Amino acid sequence: MKLQEFTASAHNFEECMKCTICTAYCPVVPVNPRYPGPKQAGPDGERLRLKDPYFFNQALKYCLNCKRCEVVCPSGVKVADIIQSARIRYDHTPPRLRDRVLANTDFMGRLARPFAPIVNGVTSLGVTKTVLDVTFAIDRHRTFPKYSGRSFEGWLKRRAKEQAKFPKQVAYFHGCYANYNYPQLGKDFVKVMNALGIGVQLLEKEKCCGVALIANGMSQKAARNAGQNVQALQKAVDAGLTVLTTSSTCTMTLRDEYPELLKVDNASVRDSVILATRYIYQLIESGAAQLRFKENYRARIAYHMPCHLEKLGWGIFSYELLKMIPGVEFTLLDSNCCGISGTYGFKKENYEASQAIGKPLFDQIRSVNPDFVACDCETCKWQLEMSTGYTVKNPISILAEALED
Amino acid sequence: MRFDTVIIGGGLAGLTAGISLQEAGQKVAIVSAGQNAMHFFSGNFEEIGTARERVSALFASAGVRTHSSDGWMLMPMGSMREVSLTLDDVAVFPDKHVAEKALIVNYTGFHDFYGTFLAEALEKNGTTCRIRFVRIPEMEHLRLSPSEMRSVNIARVMDEHWEKVVSDIRVLLKDEDLILLPQVFGLKDLSVLDKIRTAFPARVAFIGTMPPSVPGIRTQMLLKRRFEVLGGTFLMGDEVTSAAMHEGIVSSVTTRNLDTARLFADHFILATGGYFSKGLVSTPTLVNEPLFGLDIDYPEDRNAWYDPDFFADQPYLNFGVKTDESLRAVKDGVPLQNLYAIGSILGNTRKADYGSAAGLAIRTAFAVADTIKGGNV
Numbered sequence: 001m002k003l004q005e006f007t008a009s010a011h012n013f014e015e016c017m018k019c020t021i022c023t024a025y026c027p028v029v030p031v032n033p034r035y036p037g038p039k040q041a042g043p044d045g046e047r048l049r050l051k052d053p054y055f056f057n058q059a060l061k062y063c064l065n066c067k068r069c070e071v072v073c074p075s076g077v078k079v080a081d082i083i084q085s086a087r088i089r090y091d092h093t094p095p096r097l098r099d100r101v102l103a104n105t106d107f108m109g110r111l112a113r114p115f116a117p118i119v120n121g122v123t124s125l126g127v128t129k130t131v132l133d134v135t136f137a138i139d140r141h142r143t144f145p146k147y148s149g150r151s152f153e154g155w156l157k158r159r160a161k162e163q164a165k166f167p168k169q170v171a172y173f174h175g176c177y178a179n180y181n182y183p184q185l186g187k188d189f190v191k192v193m194n195a196l197g198i199g200v201q202l203l204e205k206e207k208c209c210g211v212a213l214i215a216n217g218m219s220q221k222a223a224r225n226a227g228q229n230v231q232a233l234q235k236a237v238d239a240g241l242t243v244l245t246t247s248s249t250c251t252m253t254l255r256d257e258y259p260e261l262l263k264v265d266n267a268s269v270r271d272s273v274i275l276a277t278r279y280i281y282q283l284i285e286s287g288a289a290q291l292r293f294k295e296n297y298r299a300r301i302a303y304h305m306p307c308h309l310e311k312l313g314w315g316i317f318s319y320e321l322l323k324m325i326p327g328v329e330f331t332l333l334d335s336n337c338c339g340i341s342g343t344y345g346f347k348k349e350n351y352e353a354s355q356a357i358g359k360p361l362f363d364q365i366r367s368v369n370p371d372f373v374a375c376d377c378e379t380c381k382w383q384l385e386m387s388t389g390y391t392v393k394n395p396i397s398i399l400a401e402a403l404e405d
Numbered sequence: 406m407r408f409d410t411v412i413i414g415g416g417l418a419g420l421t422a423g424i425s426l427q428e429a430g431q432k433v434a435i436v437s438a439g440q441n442a443m444h445f446f447s448g449n450f451e452e453i454g455t456a457r458e459r460v461s462a463l464f465a466s467a468g469v470r471t472h473s474s475d476g477w478m479l480m481p482m483g484s485m486r487e488v489s490l491t492l493d494d495v496a497v498f499p500d501k502h503v504a505e506k507a508l509i510v511n512y513t514g515f516h517d518f519y520g521t522f523l524a525e526a527l528e529k530n531g532t533t534c535r536i537r538f539v540r541i542p543e544m545e546h547l548r549l550s551p552s553e554m555r556s557v558n559i560a561r562v563m564d565e566h567w568e569k570v571v572s573d574i575r576v577l578l579k580d581e582d583l584i585l586l587p588q589v590f591g592l593k594d595l596s597v598l599d600k601i602r603t604a605f606p607a608r609v610a611f612i613g614t615m616p617p618s619v620p621g622i623r624t625q626m627l628l629k630r631r632f633e634v635l636g637g638t639f640l641m642g643d644e645v646t647s648a649a650m651h652e653g654i655v656s657s658v659t660t661r662n663l664d665t666a667r668l669f670a671d672h673f674i675l676a677t678g679g680y681f682s683k684g685l686v687s688t689p690t691l692v693n694e695p696l697f698g699l700d701i702d703y704p705e706d707r708n709a710w711y712d713p714d715f716f717a718d719q720p721y722l723n724f725g726v727k728t729d730e731s732l733r734a735v736k737d738g739v740p741l742q743n744l745y746a747i748g749s750i751l752g753n754t755r756k757a758d759y760g761s762a763a764g765l766a767i768r769t770a771f772a773v774a775d776t777i778k779g780g781n782v
């Protein structure tokens with residue numbers, strides 16, 4: 001029936017009871033007056049858009065896709081999915097060059113890697129920053145993530161034989177960040193897994209998970225990546241491997257954004273894609289393996305749970321693992337968004353909002369004054385390091401440095 | 406994952422129990438599927454009874470200020486309600502005649518505060534009222550989208566710019582002895598309440614708005630924070646999907662997000678709320694408790710579930726899960742040994758012992774926390 005077409009939605013907007021709780025918790029609403037807020041942009045707007053796409057509002061691009069609205073909604077409305085799906089469906093403006101550059105994290109990584117010292121040098125120059133700012137609208141305050149001269153994939157390939165010797169095996173979805181920007185994270189991961197008696201393999205072919213492509217209006221390309229990744233994951237799963245990750249956002253994208261936003265079926269692999277901290281925690285808890293830590297390890301750690309990990313509900317595994325390390329003095333930071341949200345905060349037009357969103361978190365970190373901050377997300381790391389001056393480490397790297405030699 | 410107690414539902418009941426147990430040194434996890442009835446809270450803890458002092462102390466340790474004295478509270482539509490324990494936000498009056506003259510101040514374009522209803526009601530009790538509107542530039546952006554002129558959004562602006570509103574009101578105030586303002590203050594910065602109260606020669610009363618409730622949200626945030634500071638684990642936005650039971654004992658529960666990482670505990674507390682929070686679910690033919698399938702007494706004839714008179718006491722509000730003396734939940738006629746039910750999920754089944762509304766949530770939470778603590782000694 002025709003009526004159905006106008007009222008039914010894949011993302012259950014009909015269940016909204018108009019309580020505005022989502023709006024109360026949305027980090028963008030208080031800092032950006034142009035953003036209509038989750039209730040208006042999500043379920044309210046959806047009702048109108050289903051009647052006539054004319055009602056699509058460009059201001060939906062201000063949504064961070066942080067999913068905080070979904071976490072608090074008492075009715076289980078997939079508010080952020082409604083908003084992001086609307087952007088995919090109705091926004092046909094071609095992405096500008098700047099957004100293409102920011103979004104193609106793997107392509108940029110491959111391009112930049114051989115010239116890493118030059119690229120790093122150039123992007124950190126004041127002049128370059130000004131040029132990027134003026135011609136590209138990438139905010140000059142941002143420090144560009146450094147590119148590593150050697151990729152993690154190359155490093156692990158050279159050690160494939162040695163890794164294959166371990167009786168137990170897992171596959172690793174390293175993501176663009178560990179591959180191009182910070183291979184040390186991948187190496188730390190391998191060190192921890194090896195200490196647990198587990199060898200690490202690469203996926204046969206890993207593509208960027210696509211989160212930045214979705215955010216920048218390139219969902220078709222994201223869907224192509226998703227299709228290829230699901231194939232690669234399937235091969236690993238068929239070979240009996242669990243696929244571990246060290247980035248909370250890649251994990252959420254692979255598990256939830258593929259079916260919800262990109263309509264790519266991942267049902268046969270979804271449950272096998274797991275954040276490493278969760279896997280390790282469960283392994284240790286079941287008694288199947290142990291980690292031995294340095295006796296003299298001491299650290300005062302403040303843990304920031306990234307939005308997407310809060311959405312996954314798995315932050316508990318990361319911080320419980322950290323608490324297991326003897327000598328750790330632990331503080332759980334309040335639930336707040338850091339404001340960067342992937343490529344969002346890099347854009348000149350979002351810089352101020354991005355910093356205003358993160359302010360309560362920055363302030364709390366300063367008042368706790370830890371030795372360093374722990375966090376499972378690479379873009380939070382850039383934001384927090386730039387904005388507070390404190391070092392931010394992935395929990396996996398912390399485990400690696402605390403391991404007994 | 407192992408805990409001493411796992412609480413299902415993070416509303417007023419779940420958090421009160423969680424804080425009490427965590428304070429007693431237990432390791433507690435609360436699983437909560439989204440926010441709860443506190444976001445609609447009027448500020449009045451109904452039927453608090455004998456738990457008044459104990460809960461004031463517990464809240465004080467969380468930074469939640471309460472006001473414990475008998476009197477009258479002015480409701481959003483102008484009616485007066487008898488109260489004994491309220492959040493500090495609420496102005497408590499000794500009788501129904503609240504003032505000689507009242508100045509009612511609203512924000513231009515804010516439709517969730519009913520100045521005219523308030524004025525009509527107050528004038529019946531002998532208070533002369535004047536209604537005036539203020540607008541400040543810092544709030545203009547809320548007007549861009551008509552649905553965003555809501556209490557919480559205004560409160561966020563007020564946390565920073567309350568002084569501007571105060572100076573506007575100073576100009577408006579004549580010889581009134583009472584100023585009525587919508588309750589949109591102190592979302593994050595509680596000190597704003599006192600600053601406004603002491604800014605005028607007249608008494609200031611904050612009156613509830615349509616939801617969401619600013620003091621309710623603040624209270625929820627402070628209680629959750631207290632629970633976490635005490636070392637409690639709050640799993641926000643997660644949902645218990647099933648439970649493992651054997652011979653009348655619950656051994657673990659499974660959540661949507663943690664799936665294979667089940668939560669094991671010695672004790673489980675069910676604080677999933679009433680129909681509003683889906684702790685109770687009604688279909689055209691049944692009323693049930695969806696997680697454990699606990700016993701609920703209700704008439705078979707659906708027509709007996711409700712009274713066609715909308716304002717009458719509704720029978721369906723009485724339905725709730727059955728419990729034994731110590732609030733252990735009953736399934737198939739037998740109490741489960743380590744599953745307790747507290748708060749709205751009880752309906753009015755234990756009204757005689759524990760009251761209803763917020764009083765029920767708090768009093769049953771204390772009772773069960775005491776039982777669990779007692780058992781551990």
Ligand SMILES: Cc1cc2nc3c(=O)[nH]c(=O)nc-3n(C[C@H](O)[C@H](O)[C@H](O)COP(=O)(O)OP(=O)(O)OC[C@H]3O[C@@H](n4cnc5c(N)ncnc54)[C@H](O)[C@@H]3O)c2cc1C
Nearest residue numbers: 414416417418438441442447451645678682748749762763
């Ligand atoms: C709209 C409204 C306004 C009210 N205002 C007042 C007032 O002003 N004064 C007063 O005294 N009383 C008031 N009440 C009565 C109110 O019920 C109590 O005050 C009290 O807040 C109820 O607390 P609770 O913890 O029992 O339930 P709730 O606050 O409903 O909390 C239940 C929680 O359990 C969660 N949950 C449900 N199922 C699951 C699951 N499977 N897994 C995990 N979590 C789950 C829900 O998401 C929710 O967060 C009001 C009730 C409502 C509905």
Ligand code: SF4
Nearest residue numbers: 016017019020022073
């Ligand atoms: S929190 Fe959920 S139910 Fe409430 S307005 Fe937002 S989407 Fe609707």
Ligand code: SF4
Nearest residue numbers: 026063064066067069
């Ligand atoms: S996803 Fe985040 S930014 Fe977007 S509407 Fe929801 S809470 Fe706001």
